Amino acid sequence: MSASLFDMKELDAKVRYGNLVQEILKHDKAYYSKDAPEISDASYDKLRRELEKIELAHPEFITPDSPTQTVGAVPSKGFKKVRHALPMLSLSNVFSEDDVQDFLDRIRRFLGMSKNESVELLAEPKIDGLSCSLRYENRKLVMAATRGDGAEGEDITLNVKTIKDIPHELPENISDILEVRGEIYMGHAEFDALNKAQEEAGKPLFANPRNAAAGSVRQLDVSVTKARPLHFYAYGLGEHEPFSTTQFDTIQILKKLGFQITKGIRVFDSLKDIMENYEQVLEGRSSLGYDIDGVVYKVNDLKLQTRLGYVSRAPRWATAHKFPAEQAVTKIKDIDIQVGRTGALTPVARLEPITVGGVVVSNATLHNKDEIERKGVRIGDMVVVQRAGDVIPQVVRVLKEKRDGNEQIFIFPERCPACDSLAIREGDDVVMRCTGGLVCPAQAVERLKHFVSRLAFDIEGLGSKIIEQFYEEGLIKSPSDIFKLEEKNKVLELPIRKREGWGDLSESNLFKSINEKRKIELNRFIYALGIRQVGEATAKRLAATYGNFNALKQNIIKAQDCNSDSYEELLNIEDIGSVIADDLIGFFAEDHNLEILAELDNQLEIKEYQAPDMVNSSIVGKILVFTGTLEKMSRQEAKAKAESLGAKVSGSVSKKTDLVIAGQDAGSKLKKAKSLGVEVLSEEEWIALYE
Numbered sequence: 228m229s230a231s232l233f234d235m236k237e238l239d240a241k242v243r244y245g246n247l248v249q250e251i252l253k254h255d256k257a258y259y260s261k262d263a264p265e266i267s268d269a270s271y272d273k274l275r276r277e278l279e280k281i282e283l284a285h286p287e288f289i290t291p292d293s294p295t296q297t298v299g300a301v302p303s304k305g306f307k308k309v310r311h312a313l314p315m316l317s318l319s320n321v322f323s324e325d326d327v328q329d330f331l332d333r334i335r336r337f338l339g340m341s342k343n344e345s346v347e348l349l350a351e352p353k354i355d356g357l358s359c360s361l362r363y364e365n366r367k368l369v370m371a372a373t374r375g376d377g378a379e380g381e382d383i384t385l386n387v388k389t390i391k392d393i394p395h396e397l398p399e400n401i402s403d404i405l406e407v408r409g410e411i412y413m414g415h416a417e418f419d420a421l422n423k424a425q426e427e428a429g430k431p432l433f434a435n436p437r438n439a440a441a442g443s444v445r446q447l448d449v450s451v452t453k454a455r456p457l458h459f460y461a462y463g464l465g466e467h468e469p470f471s472t473t474q475f476d477t478i479q480i481l482k483k484l485g486f487q488i489t490k491g492i493r494v495f496d497s498l499k500d501i502m503e504n505y506e507q508v509l510e511g512r513s514s515l516g517y518d519i520d521g522v523v524y525k526v527n528d529l530k531l532q533t534r535l536g537y538v539s540r541a542p543r544w545a546t547a548h549k550f551p552a553e554q555a556v557t558k559i560k561d562i563d564i565q566v567g568r569t570g571a572l573t574p575v576a577r578l579e580p581i582t583v584g585g586v587v588v589s590n591a592t593l594h595n596k597d598e599i600e601r602k603g604v605r606i607g608d609m610v611v612v613q614r615a616g617d618v619i620p621q622v623v624r625v626l627k628e629k630r631d632g633n634e635q636i637f638i639f640p641e642r643c644p645a646c647d648s649l650a651i652r653e654g655d656d657v658v659m660r661c662t663g664g665l666v667c668p669a670q671a672v673e674r675l676k677h678f679v680s681r682l683a684f685d686i687e688g689l690g691s692k693i694i695e696q697f698y699e700e701g702l703i704k705s706p707s708d709i710f711k712l713e714e715k716n717k718v719l720e721l722p723i724r725k726r727e728g729w730g731d732l733s734e735s736n737l738f739k740s741i742n743e744k745r746k747i748e749l750n751r752f753i754y755a756l757g758i759r760q761v762g763e764a765t766a767k768r769l770a771a772t773y774g775n776f777n778a779l780k781q782n783i784i785k786a787q788d789c790n791s792d793s794y795e796e797l798l799n800i801e802d803i804g805s806v807i808a809d810d811l812i813g814f815f816a817e818d819h820n821l822e823i824l825a826e827l828d829n830q831l832e833i834k835e836y837q838a839p840d841m842v843n844s845s846i847v848g849k850i851l852v853f854t855g856t857l858e859k860m861s862r863q864e865a866k867a868k869a870e871s872l873g874a875k876v877s878g879s880v881s882k883k884t885d886l887v888i889a890g891q892d893a894g895s896k897l898k899k900a901k902s903l904g905v906e907v908l909s910e911e912e913w914i915a916l917y918e
């Protein structure tokens with residue numbers, strides 16, 4: 228009896244929920260798109276409050292179109308963009324003792340140290356918040372910025388000045404320019420109190436303390452930030468004059484200057500101690516009063532940090548040892564196939580929504596066909612899902628004991644669900660790929676999404692949903708259509724602003740953000756093309772090698788002849804082997820791609836590559852070859868140094884080589900350099916070039 232009563236209640240709640248969603252969406256449209264609200268603010272707030280209450284009690288009801296999932300996001304417009312004097316890096320992750328060992332081995336190898344030489348690591352808990360850079364000039368706080376894409380963030384100075392932990396003026400001048408980097412976060416008790424107050428005031432609730440902190444900082448109305456209980460702790464530096472020799476001392480000095488630092492900072496030099504500390508921090512996690520999601524390790528010696536430098540966007544000298552992923556049990560309602568930008572067919576489990584570590588999860592990846600078979604996943608199965616940090620949620624295992632016989636085996640399709648082309652596996656690749664290439668609409672849409680994504684053109688306002696909508700309506704079919712949108716809009720039967728959900732303002736904002744991107748850096752442009760296996764780092768290397776887009780295109784076209792110098796030059800680029808070379812050559816051999824490039828050329832200005840950090844360097848743009856054994860550094864360190872000075876490193880000597888650096892026992896390459904009359908430097912002379 229009571230069970231059926233309960234079911235009734237739940238059913239009622241679900242029906243009410245559906246009605247509320249529809250009703251609120253209707254009022255949103257009336258208010259935002261038509262500027263003609265049909266109810267008072269107070270009545271509207273009441274509906275929202277009721278919706279949020281149901282969502283809190285039944286997170287499994289939440290649909291992607293719920294107003295809490297769409298509206299209410301803080302507009303990012305209104306904050307000024309600022310370039311960071313030094314990039315704000317992110318961290319690589321490790322998950323196990325073996326990973327930590329690998330991290331240490333990589334450091335030793337890079338520095339040319341022997342296997343048993345000890346490396347001192349500083350360990351500090353990793354608080355889960357949002358990173359912020361504070362710039363002090365002559366002791367005064369002049370700028371606070373979010374991380375953004377690492378190179379450019381948003382100016383949040385006024386908001387940050389309301390945070391009590393952040394000094395406006397430093398007691399001592401240890402560096403005329405001092406950039407302090409750290410994390411803004413909110414504690415558990417404060418988060419609970421805030422959500423309670425939000426609920427009472429009929430405002431949206433935050434999913435977790437990190438979202439609450441981020442939402443509180445990025446407020447155009449500073450008084451809102453001020454009312455929020457935010458904290459800041461310092462973990463490092465941006466631009467500054469050197470004033471210490473270790474990471475540990477740096478942090479202690481920051482503490483003396485008035486900054487909070489994390490509790491539990493320690494220095495270790497053995498893997499055993501590092502792991503013991505990790506276990507301790509993990510155990511003490513729940514009694515801290517704020518969220519931490521791992522332990523960060525940093526090489527303590529700052530000189531070594533400088534030598535190690537960074538790859539792509541993460542330092543070689545630091546990593547985050549993440550806590551185990553959080554898990555939960557839920558049901559697989561269905562399995563869909565997603566078609567990626569390069570045609571990969573990825574099975575995705577549609578789940579009964581479930582909260583995993585503070586976030587509602589309704590999809591999880593099943594990776595590929597083999598993985599479904601290996602795990603024995605069926606539609607209708609109860610499964611364990613896990614979510615670690617920002618990684619896509621995964622299905623860990625099936626609870627076979629919970630089966631009732633109604634589960635269905637999933638048949639992996641042999642054809643692409645989007646274009647019906649045959650799907651095949653190439654060689655021993657585990658991935659099934661659609662062979663539709665250019666005719667496949669799903670691939671086209673994914674390529675467009677990639678084209679406008681953050682590390683590519685970074686066009687604000689052109690999110691995934693809008694790309695899908697515009698593609699379907701035929702407004703954007705190929706990348707150049709994006710730049711013709713404004714022009715086209717004038718002759719459209721149905722102008723963009725008349726479409727559902729669009730106002731005059733969002734339309735003009737969109738055109739503005741598109742027009743801002745008509746001038747683009749070469750490496751971003753290369754990355755945007757979405758050539759298979761050409762990620763951010765490879766795109767940068769290609770940009771550095773060829774300097775401008777035309778040279779890149781011509782040389783890769785010439786490289787179709789694998790006996791050409793161009794082919795050799797391509798293979799000489801760090802990290803480019805014959806497989807990536809084939810993908811690049813294949814891309815430029817495709818007429819359709821050349822047409823797209825020609826059309827883009829009419830719309831865009833692709834800037835020439837500008838090497839970073841090249842002040843005072845005499846080797847900008849030069850082609851270097853290292854040969855023989857270097858004594859003071861590993862080959863990897865030498866290459867990284869050369870690249871940071873704006874040079875290109877090649878693996879073989881040719882008439883294009885500018886400089887050969889010959890270590891001990893150099894052989895044939897040195898001989899060849901001499902016969903071609905290429906300048907040769909010893910290791911000492913090479914070091915003297917930059918020290």
Ligand code: IVH
Binds near residue numbers: 351354462542545
């Ligand atoms: S160091 C140069 N230390 O984690 C290394 N980051 O996952 C850059 N974070 O963007 C970061 N606690 O926002 C560092 N003790 C800590 C940290 C920390 C939290 C955040 C930071 C960074 C992100 C990378």
